[in-house]
Amino acid sequence: MNKPIFWFDFGGVLTPPIKAIIYQYQQKTQLPANIMLQAVKDTAAEFGYTGLEPLEIGLISEQEWGRRVKNKLTQLQPNIDTSKADLEHFGRQWFENIQPNTLMIDKVRQLKKAGFTIGLLTNNVREWEAYWRPMINLDDVLDIIVDSCKVGCRKPDQTIFQIAEQQANTTAQHCILIDDTEENCVAAQKRGWQTIHFIDNDQVLKEISYLTANESLE
Incomplete structure (x- = not known):
C-alpha cells in the first residue's frame, strides 16, 4: 500500500502561533489588536465573507484590501494613528522578523x-x-x-x-x-x-x- x-x-x-504573530504586529504598528481585527472583519463583511477570506481566495488585491482596512480603522476610531502601519503592503510588515x-x-x-x-x-x-x-x-x-x-x-x-x-x-x-x-x-x-x-x-x-x-x- x-x-x-x-x-x-x-x-x-x-x-x-497566529496569536503570537498578531501580538508582534501590534508591537510593530501600535495598532490595538482588537481594533485591527474588527477592521479586518468589517472589510470582509463588505464582500459577504469573514476574516481574511477576500484576500485568501484572491478576490481583491492586497493594496485594495489595505486601503479598505485603513478606512475601517478610521471609522472605528477617528483619531487612530496608522502612521506605523503599512497596510497596503500588509504581508511585508506582518512577516517581518517572524521566525x-x-x-x-x-x-x-x-x-x-x-x-x-x-x-x-x-x-x-x-x-x-x-x-x-x-x-x-x-x-x-x-x-x-x-x-x-x-x-x-x-x-x-x-x-x-x-x-x-x-x-x-x-x-x-x-x-x-x-x-x-x-x-x-x-x-x-x-x-x-x-x-x-x-x-x-x-x-x-x-x-x-x-x-x-x-x-x-x-
Whole structure:
C-alpha cells in the first residue's frame, strides 16, 4: 500500500502561533489588536465573507484590501494613528522578523527523507508568497502546494480538499492534514482524511510518530 501524504498547514503550524504573530504586529504598528481585527472583519463583511477570506481566495488585491482596512480603522476610531502601519503592503510588515517553527520544519524534512510525499495546504494571499516561501525554505522538499488564493477556495471548503487529492493524484484515505484550526480538521475528516489538530510541537511529533509506525498506512 502507498505511504500517506502529509499535508501541512502553513500559519500556526510551520510558523509560531497566529496569536503570537498578531501580538508582534501590534508591537510593530501600535495598532490595538482588537481594533485591527474588527477592521479586518468589517472589510470582509463588505464582500459577504469573514476574516481574511477576500484576500485568501484572491478576490481583491492586497493594496485594495489595505486601503479598505485603513478606512475601517478610521471609522472605528477617528483619531487612530496608522502612521506605523503599512497596510497596503500588509504581508511585508506582518512577516517581518517572524521566525519559522524550526522543529516542525525539521520534521517535514525528516518525513521527506523517509520517503513520504509532502504537501502544503494553505489559506494564503498571493502577494505574501514572496515572504512566506523563503521563510520556511522548503521549496526543495514540498511535492505539492495547494494555495487558496490560486485555486479560488479555502479551508474548510470541501472543494479545496478535493483539489488537493486531484493534484496529488491520490484519494482521501491516503491524506493526513496537520492544521492548527479545528474547523479545518473537522472538514477534512468529513472528506475522509486523517487529521492531526496542531496544539503544540510535542503533541504533533508524537502523533506523527504513531502514524508513521502504523504499518497499515505504509
